[in-house]
Amino acid sequence: MDHFADTILINGKIYTVDDNLPWARAVAIRGGAFIGVGDTDDMLALRGPDTKILDLRGRFAMPGLHDMHTHPDLALVPRYRGDLQINAAEPTPDEVKAAILEEDRRRPGTDWIYGGHWVRYTFRKEGIEPDKAWLDSIISHRPVALMDRMWGSLLANSKALELAGIDCDTPDMPNGHIVRDDLSGQPTGILVDGAYAAILGAMPPPALEVLKSAYHTGARYQSSRGVVAAKYLHVCEHRLEALHQLDNAGDLPIRVEAAISWQDDIFPVEKRWELLAGKRHFYRSARLNANAVKFHFDGTAEPMTSYLASPWPGHANWRGKLNMTKEHLFDMVRDLDARGIRVIAHCTGDGASDLFMEAIAHARKCNGHDGVRHQCAHSTLLSDKTLEQFRALDAIPEFSPVGWYPDPFAMGARGVYGESRLKRIYNIRAVLDHGGRAVFGTDWPVSPPNPWLGIETLVTRRDPWCRNDIQLGQPITLKEAIRVATINGAWAMDMEDKAGSVCIGKQADIIVLDRNIFEVEAQGNIHNVGVDLTMIDGEVIHDRLDVTAALGFAPYMTGEPEAL
């Protein structure tokens, strides 16, 4: 009886994000897609003998969320890699030593011992110099690297320095330095800020099982917060393989667009060119694609490396830093555009996004206007010119909530932009007013993985915990914020005809919340919303209250999400 529904949700308050029918009471689902949206009685007409009925009892429901910028691997690999974790807040040198020796006993071999932490004070109090000689005296046959508590410096033994190729001839990095002995010129084993990237780069990639666990936990968490699709920015061949294996095993509970690192911004990608030449297609499924690249086009606010359209406050000439030439960018965007690969460029400064838009314009001119939608990541500062171009160039303005509400820390960090720029920061209002389709990404782990924090603060641009009375930038309406988090995200994954709203013919992605977010005061009451149900392609993925199994559903997971 193929006109019957597999599933009918009834008696809800469903905000559909479909302008033709914004609100509905019920939906009917068959074959993973919506076959009916409307009143409860109309939908129940599609009930057959095997149809499962879920009564929402007046609950609020809406399309699933699209988190368009996340890094679950960066957030969770340390947890699963078994990094050394010294639990004392301020371990003494003896405690650090004991932890290293214990780790060596527990996991004998010649591979890395990496983790944290140590603190300068306890060493100084005991008159011990924290250096490679001290670490070597504990273990010299395998590389050891320990981060200090504030992540300001890393202490490495001689083996670690050797494997990272750090010696007296290694030049300092622009954003860090190698501490050296004045007399011998030899590295002491302390690597500050940017200098410890060389050590991290010398460590082997995380094992497949570690990556799988990280992605699995991350995707499960995202699903439990109502996310049905996410972009995982920066992947390599190992990360793609982990995602592929999860997907094959039925353990990828959200749709993922994985963006291959165009350059070694975070970790090395050995098979980058193979992947981009075509190997990426071997990972393709309904849930997973890797038709995108990601790279850091400019820097960040704190070290003033965001590339601005005009000099930084107080500087005559310093505009920030680009990590590649303009010519490199233009050629690569045109090339990848022609090959159907999305380019996702980290642009925090308006100078960077201006150039990125120029590169997209150039690609459109060369390849025609029906090419891939390229994504301007973060979009922290946007020029008037760029605001207008998103629509014309069919490009994706993406924002991350790490800085769009007045978090006390973020205010300090963003304060470096200066007062006039701060007023224009994360200008989502203006993007929408210019016809752009803004999307959002939590940028987890840079900010928390909970997407509702971003949705609330899009509407308020205020601190959810009222820690100050600042409103940062221009808010948008709740309806606009929901579009940003749903249909616009689907559009940013080229899925706007298949997902992103509750409407007949689309994939049946729907979430049910513990409150009607239109009926609460936004500040303080949206970021902590509970997601009772997440359904993707008509399947129950997350069932917080464990009510659907009894109705014949096979929920993928039940109960409260694990706190991350």
Added chain:
Amino acid sequence: MEPTTLPITLIGGFLGSGKSTLVNNMLTAAGGVRLAVLVNDFGDLAIDAALVDQRSENVLALSNGCICCSLQGELAEGIEKFLDANHKNIDHVLIEASGVSDPQRIADVVSYPRFKNRARIDSIITLLDAYNLACGMVADPPLQRAQIAAADFILINKVDQISEQDVAKIRRDWVPPSVPAITTCFADVPIQALIGLGHADQSSRLIEQVNAHHPHEYSTYSWRTDAGVDLGRLRNVLRSQSAYILRAKGILRDAANGQLAVIQMAGPRIAIDFRATQSLQAPQLGLIIIGHKKPEATGTISWSDITLKLEDALNSRESGFQ
């Protein structure tokens, strides 16, 4: 001999420990040393900037937060601004760190390549609020310990409000053994001893000032040698005495290769720089040292003892370069 790099003194310490008072004392006592001050306001209140008397034209208040973590960019900019615009008019920069920052993080930024040959950390001074420590009113102990860990000098400030036993307990519980810890009231210290030796042409006058104002607590010593010195051994000697030597400064000949080296010591911070000597013409070789009395003894540092140890550094690997 003038160093090509601009010396920076970082002043750290928890909220209310007396940092601004020390900065004001330094501005008052600067004498011929041309000081510039970087102050960071914390939050909207601009507490520290309000307390710093604007008596120097080169006071710059950093706004919008804490310079140690979130505003490293602005810190770097502030220093660069001075270097670009004023380096000819400035002898020394003071940076008053936020009370809730770790001065080590600021020192780290100054060590980035962009400042190489332009600026260097001369010393980090951390103030402790002796009264609060003695009463056990210690806010954020891990942060305060990080501030202490970064210090080349510690000022145990406000000691007039506590007993000698309390001072001894603070030394025992908080102060690393390698760091000179000076007890003060109203952050009153011989400024010249803390920052003055960076400017060698004024050294003798500064020593006179130290001796004139604090004859019982501080002593000075001059060690002359034209012989080659085993600099590694010398460094070990100085390091072993770092709790009692506030400053040492001088030029010595490296016994290993005959090169001249500038030695700068500020508590446990010992820098040996071969580059700064290239333009020197027939410099006088030796070390000038400012010591302070041992806390547990009434007497001062034993110069004869130090001399023996320093001369021991001469007796190895003598080369033919002399």
